Amino acid sequence: MSDHSAGVASGAAATLRPAAPADIAALLDLVHALALYEKAPHEVEMTAPMLHEALFGPQPLARAVLAEADGAVAGFALFFTSFSTWTGRAGLYLEDLFVLPAARGRGIGRALLRHLAREAVRLGCARLEWSVLDWNRPAIDFYQSLGAVPLDEWTRYRLKGEALAALAA
Template sequence: MIVRPATSADVSVILRFVRELAAYEREPDAVEATEPMLAEALFGAVPAAEAAIAEVDGEPAGFALFFHNFSTWTGRRGLYLEDLYVTPAARGRGVGRALLAHLAGIALDRGCARFEWSVLDWNEPAIGFYRAIGAVGMEEWTVQRLTGDALARLAGRG
């Protein structure tokens, strides 16, 4: 198994993994991203995110998509994992752990104070795995989100 930075040649694989992840998370029709959108976001003039690909026997077996956030309390940036996905055939083979270890190394190399992500509250296998590697749930925090009409209204554009 190897974990490597994604390249522009991986965009179609990344989009396939995003769609498979959406299906696993019970939102198969929610993916709006296209290959050109991901190519621009990951490899355009001003990348919004980065990705890593895990390969087993030369075949893509999973990916992690991440970006930097910032903590005013620590005065340092952090690494935020947006998506982690391992194909069903590769689960239980250390692929997820290898991807997370790769990102943890990036976080340390870049002087990040934190490595964070969210997990669906019903995804017990993932939660158990995260606890086993030492991750701590932020029980007092909840994610807030504005999209669509609510976002436009708040901006005074709707």
């Protein structure tokens, strides 16, 4: 596997590569598949132009890595750089990791996380973090098998919609 995000990494399970503008439709399909798996397909507001701008616009907000197996897209990871005031260093935040059901059990999720871990180390990041739904036991078990630990003392909060607009007013 490559240590550089611009490279292509190959393994028995899949080939990993950075997403390119031509991958927007496939990435959007994966996002919709993830939303369906998470029982929230109605919550996806992102469009292809929005995703293109976020990944490839003048000020990219995130990066994505695709996993391909058997000549087809099998999964993805979408991530961005965060910052810790406590460590004084950057981190990588994994927004989404998803492997299509037909491609699971082949090490693709592990390969995607290994790629992100290598990218975090290459960039001198203090950590790699993500969130997982509390009912997603298969994902929790998988993450813990890799040595990830839950941050039980932290509760994630969110402002959106009317509450966000009201506070901003």
